[in-house]
Amino acid sequence: MTGFTTVLRLLFRRNWVFWLIWVVVLAMLMPATLSQYATLVPAGSAGELMLEGLAGDPTMRAILGPPFDLTLAGGFAFWRVGAFTAIAAAMMSGLGIIRATRAEEEEGRIELIRSGAVGRHVPLAAAVALALVWNLVLGVAVTASMAALTTPWAGALASGLAIALCGATFTGVGAVMAQLFTSARTARYWTLGIALGGLYLLRAIVDGSQQAGVTNRLLDALQWANPLSWPALVRPYADERFWVLLLPVALTALLLALALVLESRRDHGSGIRASSPGRAEAAPYLSNVWGLAWRLHRGGVIGWSAGMVIAAAGIGPLAHQVTGLIASNSAYSEMLRRMGGGAEGIVDAFYIAMLGILVTFIGLMGVSMLGRLNSEETAGHAEVMLATATPRTALAGSHLAIGGGLAVLLSLMTGALLAVTASSSGTWEALGTGAAAAAALLPGTVVVVGLAMLLIGWAPRAFSIVWAVIGWSIFASWVGALLQFPDWLLRLQPWGHLPKLPTDDLTWSAIVVESIIGLALLGLGLAGYRRRDIRGR
Amino acid sequence: MSNAIEITGLTKTFGHTVALDELDLSVPTGQIHGFLGPNGAGKSTTLRVLLGLLRADSGTARLLGGDPWQDAPSLHRRLAYVPGDVSLWPNLSGGEAIDLLGRARGGLDKARREDLIARFDLDPRKKGRSYSKGNRQKVALIAALASDVELLLLDEPTSGLDPLMERVFADIIRAEQTEGRSVLLSSHILSEVEALCDHVTIIKSGKVVESGSLEELRHLQRMHVTATLRHTHIDIDSIPGVHDAVIDGTRVSMQVDAQQMGALMSALSAAGIETLTSTPPTLDELFVRHYEAAV
Numbered sequence: 001m002t003g004f005t006t007v008l009r010l011l012f013r014r015n016w017v018f019w020l021i022w023v024v025v026l027a028m029l030m031p032a033t034l035s036q037y038a039t040l041v042p043a044g045s046a047g048e049l050m051l052e053g054l055a056g057d058p059t060m061r062a063i064l065g066p067p068f069d070l071t072l073a074g075g076f077a078f079w080r081v082g083a084f085t086a087i088a089a090a091m092m093s094g095l096g097i098i099r100a101t102r103a104e105e106e107e108g109r110i111e112l113i114r115s116g117a118v119g120r121h122v123p124l125a126a127a128v129a130l131a132l133v134w135n136l137v138l139g140v141a142v143t144a145s146m147a148a149l150t151t152p153w154a155g156a157l158a159s160g161l162a163i164a165l166c167g168a169t170f171t172g173v174g175a176v177m178a179q180l181f182t183s184a185r186t187a188r189y190w191t192l193g194i195a196l197g198g199l200y201l202l203r204a205i206v207d208g209s210q211q212a213g214v215t216n217r218l219l220d221a222l223q224w225a226n227p228l229s230w231p232a233l234v235r236p237y238a239d240e241r242f243w244v245l246l247l248p249v250a251l252t253a254l255l256l257a258l259a260l261v262l263e264s265r266r267d268h269g270s271g272i273r274a275s276s277p278g279r280a281e282a283a284p285y286l287s288n289v290w291g292l293a294w295r296l297h298r299g300g301v302i303g304w305s306a307g308m309v310i311a312a313a314g315i316g317p318l319a320h321q322v323t324g325l326i327a328s329n330s331a332y333s334e335m336l337r338r339m340g341g342g343a344e345g346i347v348d349a350f351y352i353a354m355l356g357i358l359v360t361f362i363g364l365m366g367v368s369m370l371g372r373l374n375s376e377e378t379a380g381h382a383e384v385m386l387a388t389a390t391p392r393t394a395l396a397g398s399h400l401a402i403g404g405g406l407a408v409l410l411s412l413m414t415g416a417l418l419a420v421t422a423s424s425s426g427t428w429e430a431l432g433t434g435a436a437a438a439a440a441l442l443p444g445t446v447v448v449v450g451l452a453m454l455l456i457g458w459a460p461r462a463f464s465i466v467w468a469v470i471g472w473s474i475f476a477s478w479v480g481a482l483l484q485f486p487d488w489l490l491r492l493q494p495w496g497h498l499p500k501l502p503t504d505d506l507t508w509s510a511i512v513v514e515s516i517i518g519l520a521l522l523g524l525g526l527a528g529y530r531r532r533d534i535r536g537r
Numbered sequence: 538m539s540n541a542i543e544i545t546g547l548t549k550t551f552g553h554t555v556a557l558d559e560l561d562l563s564v565p566t567g568q569i570h571g572f573l574g575p576n577g578a579g580k581s582t583t584l585r586v587l588l589g590l591l592r593a594d595s596g597t598a599r600l601l602g603g604d605p606w607q608d609a610p611s612l613h614r615r616l617a618y619v620p621g622d623v624s625l626w627p628n629l630s631g632g633e634a635i636d637l638l639g640r641a642r643g644g645l646d647k648a649r650r651e652d653l654i655a656r657f658d659l660d661p662r663k664k665g666r667s668y669s670k671g672n673r674q675k676v677a678l679i680a681a682l683a684s685d686v687e688l689l690l691l692d693e694p695t696s697g698l699d700p701l702m703e704r705v706f707a708d709i710i711r712a713e714q715t716e717g718r719s720v721l722l723s724s725h726i727l728s729e730v731e732a733l734c735d736h737v738t739i740i741k742s743g744k745v746v747e748s749g750s751l752e753e754l755r756h757l758q759r760m761h762v763t764a765t766l767r768h769t770h771i772d773i774d775s776i777p778g779v780h781d782a783v784i785d786g787t788r789v790s791m792q793v794d795a796q797q798m799g800a801l802m803s804a805l806s807a808a809g810i811e812t813l814t815s816t817p818p819t820l821d822e823l824f825v826r827h828y829e830a831a832v
Contacts, residue, residue, distance in 0.1 A: 106627075106666075182666060183627055270667075277662035278630030286633055287640035295629070380624035384677075387588050387618035387690075388641035391610045534590040536581070537622050 003118035007126040010113070011100050018099065019134040022092040025475075027141035029081040029088075030159065032483055034149050037073040039484075040335070051076075059318050062208030065229070068238030074151030075237035078159050086231040087200060089138060089167035093131050094191040097174035100127035103184035105269060114268065124175065124263055128256060131171040139164025155237035158245075162231035165248035169227050170196065172255025179262035182271040193303070196228075203228045227251060289390050293398035296376075297369055301406055304365050311358060312414045316421025319350050338481040338490065340500070351422050352500045353477070355437060358414050359495060360473050362407050363445045367452045367466055369403030374456050374463050380537030392530050400453065400522075407445050411438045437501035443514035444495035448473075450521030457528025460535070469494065539602060541566045541688050541719035542587065547596035549582055549743075556582040558743040559596070564721055564736075566687075569714050571734030572723040579743040580723040581621055584692050587721075588618055601688060614643040617681035621692040621723075623673040625665030631676045632661030638680040650683040656705050670697035682709060689713065689720045695729060707733055739823075747823075754823060759792040761816045762801065767809030776804050787811075 041047040051070040054060055061067070065083040069075040101124055104110050110123050143160030147153050173195050177187040206222045207229070223229045227248060234244045266272055285291040333346055339356075340349030373396055376382045385395055412435045419434025452466045473493040480490045491497055497510045542564040549557040557579045564570040574580050585591045587600055589609030598605050603612045625634050632654075639645030654661055657675045668676065674697045681689060689710075695703045710720060710733055724730050730737060731751070738748040747754060759780065765787050773782045773789060778797025783790050793801050798815075805813070 277660075278628075278633060278664050280630070280632040280661045282633040282636035282640075286629075286637050288637075289641065292626075292637060296626070380620065380622065381626060383585075383588075383590055383620060384618075384624075384638065385641065386590060386609070387613060387620075388638055389610045389614045389643050390641055531592070533592060534585075536585065536590070536620070537624050 002122070003113075003116060004122050004126055007113060007118060007122050008129060011123075011126050011130050015096065015100055015130070019092075019096060019130075022088075022096075023134055023138045023141065026085050026088050026092065026163075027138055027145065029085050029479075030077050030142055031145040031149055032479075033081045034073055034077040034146065034151065036484070037076055041070075041076065058208045058211075061210065062204040063318075065203070065207055065232040066210065068232075068235050072151070072155070072237045074146060074155045074159070077146075077151075078155070078236045079232075082159050082163065082236065083228075083231050085142070086163045086166035087196070087228060089135060089163050090170035090173075090196055090228070091192060093135060093167040093171040094174035094177075094196065095188065096134070097127055097131050097171050098178050098184050098187045098191065100130065101175065102178035102181070102187050106182070106184050111268060121260055121263060124178075124259065128171060128175055128259075131174075132168055135164040135167035135171065138167065152237065154240050158234050158236035158240040158242065161242075161245055162234045162236060165245055165252070166227065166231050168252045169248045169255070172252045172259065175259035176255055176262065179259050179266060180272050182269070189303075199226055199228045202226055289385055289395050289398040290401075292385070293372075293402055296372060297399075297402045300365075300369060301402065304362075304406065305410060308358065308362065308410050308414050309417065312417040313421055315354050315358075316418045319347050319422040335481050338487070339477065340503075345503075347422060348503050351418060352437070352503060355415055355418055355434075355441070356477050356495060356500075357474070358418070359411050359438060359441045359445065360470065360477060362410050362414065363448045363473075363494070364470050365410070366403040366407035366445060366449045367470060369406070370399050370449060370452045370456070371463060372403075373399040374460050377460070377535055378537075382534055383536045386534060392534075393526060396453070396456075396526055396529050400449075404446075404449050407449065408442060411442060411445060414438060415441075433502055440499050440501050440506065440511060441495050443511050443518055444493075444498055446518030447494040447514055447521065450518040450525065453525030454521045454528070455525070457525035457530075457532065539566060540564060540599070541568075541601060542570075542721060543597075543599040544583070544587075545597050547583070547586065547598055548594045549579075549586060549591060550594055556743055557586070557593075560740065560743060561745055562738055562748070564719055566719050567714065567717050568736055569710065569720040569722060569734045571730035571737040572721055572740070573725065573727070573730055573737055574723075574740040575725060578740045580740065581692055582743075583740075584618070584690050584721070584723060587690060588613075615686055616688040616690060617642065617684050617686045618690045619674075619677045619681045619692060619694045621696065623670075623677040625668065625673050625676060627664065627666035629665050630662050631659060631665065631668060631672070634665060634676050635661065635680045635683065638677075639684050642684050642686075645680075645683040646685060650679065653679045653682055653709075656709070657702060671699065671702070674698055675702070678706065682713070687718060689718060689722075691720065691722045693724055693726075694722065695724075695726065703729065759794050759818060760798060761790070761818065762793055762814070763788070763790040764805055764813045765789075765811040766805065767811060769808070771804065771808040773804070776801055 041051060048071070055067045055070060064079055067075075067079045070079060101110075104123070113123055114120070139160035141160075142163055143156045146156035146159055170191070174187070174191045177191045177195070178184075181187040181190065202222065203226050206219050206226070210216065210219050210223070224233070230244060230247055233241070235241055262272055286295060333349075336346065336353060337349045339353035340351070373382075376385075376399075382395060386392060415436075415438025416431045416434040419430040419437070423430040448466060448470060451469065452463070455463045455466055473495065476485065476490055476493050476496075494514070498514065499505065499507050499510060540563045542562060544560060544562040547557050547560040547562075548555070560579065560583060562572075562583065572580055572583070582591065586593050586598055587605050589605045589612075592606055600612055601615055605612065625631070629637070635650065635654075636645070639650070657679060659672060659675045659679065663672070665673070665676075674694065678694060681691075695706055698706060707729070710722070713720060722730065722734060734751070736748075736750050737754065739746045766789060767787070769784065769787055771789075773779055773784065773791060776797070777800060778794035779801060780792045780794075791801075
């Protein structure tokens with residue numbers, strides 16, 4: 001393990017911002033929810049009744065996991081956001097470990113490190129150590145803040161450990177995937193899309209099918225087999241079972257050992273599976289930037305489209321359960337109304353809130369696809385293409401057309417699909433109103449995509465500003481209402497001021513103004529891209 | 538005949554760094570022009586200005602009779618470029634990259650493509666991420682050479698190629714010239730430029746240090762002379778233009794300024810020449826001398 005501390009220090013320097021932001025945001029979720037407990041759950045019998053309803057509701061169980069003791073503020077906070085924090089910690093760890101291992105190897109930086117006096121496994125070991133330490137920091141922060149807010153220390157400790165160990169488990173998953181696949185993109189896809197996404201879906205189905213007081217051997221077994229169920233099975237604030245934590249500890253150790261064995265068996269720069277040979281000649285479509293952009297985005301187009309269909313079709317039907325559940329709780333319905341742009345009807349509020357979140361994610365997709373224009377430049381591919389008879393506008397336009405075009409299509413489709421599945425009758429009429437509601441939000445998407453283009457055109461190194469804008473939008477629409485942000489703050493985002501159909505009247509002022517701003521940003525960005533220097537490798 | 542490349546007073550700065558400082562360069566049509574300089578001299582920056590990737594601060598550049606910035610896409614149909622550090626799309630095969638780049642330039646000659654793949658011994662089915670540096674270089678070279686263009690802009694094209702492939706490359710470039718194509722070949726590998734180019738421009742810190750045909754440059758330089766003499770009672774150091782003379786018994790060796798060759802020969806004949814060799818300076822010597830002078 002020669003050179004371990006040197007590599008550790010290097011990795012820390014390169015990644016501390018990434019980890020710090022994740023850890024700070026995740027550490028806030030439980031204490032923030034705890035502070036809202038008194039508002040959300042009224043004292044006395046009304047509160048108990050509501051909690052009983054919540055606990056018995058299969059949809060809630062599917063989304064959040066099984067509740068154990070909701071009468072304690074800590075138990076409620078863990079059920080509401082604790083398990084979610086654990087899943088987000090898993091996401092953070094998977095991204096973090098791949099970023100420090102396979103992504104660096106792909107860029108050729110690990111080769112430099114390993115050519116020094118550094119052992120074969122040192123870069124992986126250092127990256128793992130760093131990820132585990134940051135998860136520990138997250139666990140300690142959760143435990144300390146929950147204990148400081150006067151919840152029982154055992155529950156606080158169990159919450160912190162369960163969250164940190166869920167992150168540790170996915171440090172292991174990410175480390176294994178990083179050995180298996182030669183590209184960081186593919187490793188990320190398998191860690192988050194297949195492993196984390198698949199386990200979450202399984203957990204949702206299993207938890208949603210379980211009924212209180214009924215034992216089902218198969219469902220129990222499936223629950224115990226799922227690492228994402230373990231945080232809940234530790235039962236923080238509900239007669240803690242600390243021994244359950246041995247499961248993630250053992251699995252993490254196993255996965256990390258596997259990653260090390262795999263690393264010994266492969267060549268530097270390669271994966272375990274040799275990449276299959278490609279075509280000797282290009283297909284006819286691959287003859288200009290448009291064909292190239294399609295080839296580069298093909299996987300993303302299919303993945304995002306499928307994901308949005310599943311999300312819209314899966315979330316829509318929840319509207320019915322939400323109605324029954326929330327009507328009995330004024331604090332909850334008030335929160336949902338605020339998320340849903342102040343709609344009176346609960347179903348409408350739910351629809352608007354969900355559509356808002358999905359449209360924001362679609363905006364994120366559009367920006368990440370346009371961001372490819374930027375990464376193609378830093379990779380040196382833009383230089384090669386622009387040395388052919390390719391105008392700059394065509395190069396920018398190819399990514400813009402796919403990212404922007406898909407964002408428009410998916411928004412309309414998601415709006416329509418969500419409306420149809422949310423409406424009890426499932427009429428064709430809902431198709432039109434749903435698409436219209438989504439269309440009213442499109443100017444916001446144009447603004448973020450325009451902002452991304454502006455940054456690429458004038459300040460490509462500052463591209464991450466657009467990620468901050470989208471991150472804030474997601475945060476504001478998802479947690480802002482829960483944290484009782486004032487209305488003006490909730491609306492301070494690209495989609496915030498647009499009319500929320502069908503509740504709001506179709507007022508054109510915001511739509512027109514934002515469309516003009518968005519298109520102006522796009523035009524300015526393209527003009528900048530045409531006149532600036534193109535960076536090489 | 539018009540010039541394929543005509544650059545006058547070209548200046549380009551990046552922040553406080555001056556990359557090109559009043560650079561002049563002209564490449565007549567049909568010439569293989571060597572563009573020599575150490576790393577960071579501004580060779581790549583010049584090529585990237587010629588490709589319209591960078592905008593010059595001042596000075597003019599003409600390329601195939603057009604403006605490299607304004608007319609970039611249409612000019613690029615008539616030229617091909619090989620970057621110094623070739624980066625390929627990781628999930629496109631080499632064959633796909635060759636076709637994509639060739640077609641985006643306006644089409645490529647299929648027979649020539651196959652011929653080049655065979656001569657460079659490239660496996661076109663491998664994915665971009667699994668190629669070595671040399672193989673990535675071959676992909677870019679094949680993509681550039683398979684098109685019928687008037688001008689080739691090559692930025693250190695043989696870095697990463699093994700000696701066998703370097704020879705293949707040299708053969709192909711010579712054939713290109715006989716077909717009337719112009720080539721601007723940037724390099725710091727002197728033997729390569731010496732073997733291929735008839736004209737050379739040497740730059741350092743964004744400025745031209747020397748430019749001309751190889752003969753003209755050699756004319757200014759010292760020849761290396763070795764001789765075996767019958768009589769050794771000769772005062773070599775008194776002959777004008779002679780430097781670094783070494784006498785070892787009857788054997789003498791020295792450097793002599795090219796224009797003083799006649800004076801040296803008469804002195805040596807008087808001492809009775811038994812053997813005599815005279816070699817022109819290698820480009821290495823020219824190069825090292827320029828660096829030393831500029832330091």
